[in-house]
Amino acid sequence: MTKNAKFIPVLKFDWLTRFFDPLMKLTMSEKKFKKALLLQADIKDNDIILDFGCGTATLMIMAKKEAPKASIYGVDVDPNVLKIAKNKVKNSGYEISLRAYDGISLPYKSETFDKVLSSLVFHHLTRSQKEIVLKEIYRTLKFGGELHIADFGRASNIFMRGMFLIIQLFDGFINTSDNVNGLLPEIIREAGFDKVIEHKRIMTLFGTISLYRAIKLL
Numbered sequence: 001m002t003k004n005a006k007f008i009p010v011l012k013f014d015w016l017t018r019f020f021d022p023l024m025k026l027t028m029s030e031k032k033f034k035k036a037l038l039l040q041a042d043i044k045d046n047d048i049i050l051d052f053g054c055g056t057a058t059l060m061i062m063a064k065k066e067a068p069k070a071s072i073y074g075v076d077v078d079p080n081v082l083k084i085a086k087n088k089v090k091n092s093g094y095e096i097s098l099r100a101y102d103g104i105s106l107p108y109k110s111e112t113f114d115k116v117l118s119s120l121v122f123h124h125l126t127r128s129q130k131e132i133v134l135k136e137i138y139r140t141l142k143f144g145g146e147l148h149i150a151d152f153g154r155a156s157n158i159f160m161r162g163m164f165l166i167i168q169l170f171d172g173f174i175n176t177s178d179n180v181n182g183l184l185p186e187i188i189r190e191a192g193f194d195k196v197i198e199h200k201r202i203m204t205l206f207g208t209i210s211l212y213r214a215i216k217l218l
């Protein structure tokens with residue numbers, strides 16, 4: 001990671017990072033929405049998969065359990081979270097490749113991946129970071145490749161909107177507003193993707209998570 005890469009740690013402060021996994025289990029229906037994302041991505045045995053903003057590696061380990069012959073790569077900008085991910089991957093016994101991201105260029109060749117997954121990362125990114133990241137994801141996807149995102153979207157009801165204020169107070173308003181205003185599909189389309197759809201909505205304690213799907217067409 002370059003020294004200048006700016007990012008919001010998983011729970012805003014470095015010293016809270018170690019509490020991320022238990023908190024996700026308790027408050028975010030983690031298994032439910034990650035299983036739904038994997039169901040949507042429909043990973044096949046020989047697929048080459050990137051988890052963008054892989055955090056502590058939970059989604060990648062779940063993916064490997066479902067499709068052991070798929071090749072799984074994870075990238076994240078935060079060296080502290082990557083340390084936790086490395087330990088979890090080692091303990092899982094699965095072969096998963098982890099790399100650091102410099103916030104600008106993904107460390108992979110163009111047209112590498114069949115599918116890119118990303119869970120709860122985009123609400124950490126400003127509009128310009130979202131655009132940079134989506135262009136890089138587009139570059140590294142094969143033609144016909146798919147992008148599958150789970151992240152906070154437009155609130156399903158006023159209660160969900162109210163609860164999402166807690167996330168906004170914690171993670172920031174500038175980076176979260178595109179999400180809650182329902183603008184992610186438009187931003188994904190502007191990066192060159194086709195067939196962008198919101199596939200599903202899941203309510204959690206801290207707001208509505210939307211599952212998006214998009215394709216890099218031939």
Ligand SMILES: C[S@@+](CC[C@H](N)C(=O)[O-])C[C@H]1O[C@@H](n2cnc3c(N)ncnc32)[C@H](O)[C@@H]1O
Nearest residue numbers: 007008010053054055077078081119120121124
């Ligand atoms: C809320 S956590 C989600 C982690 C994991 N994807 C999950 O669902 O458990 C957000 C993740 O996004 C990463 N992140 C924040 N800014 C990023 C950026 N500019 N590029 C890549 N990852 C970033 C953080 O380091 C963190 O691991």
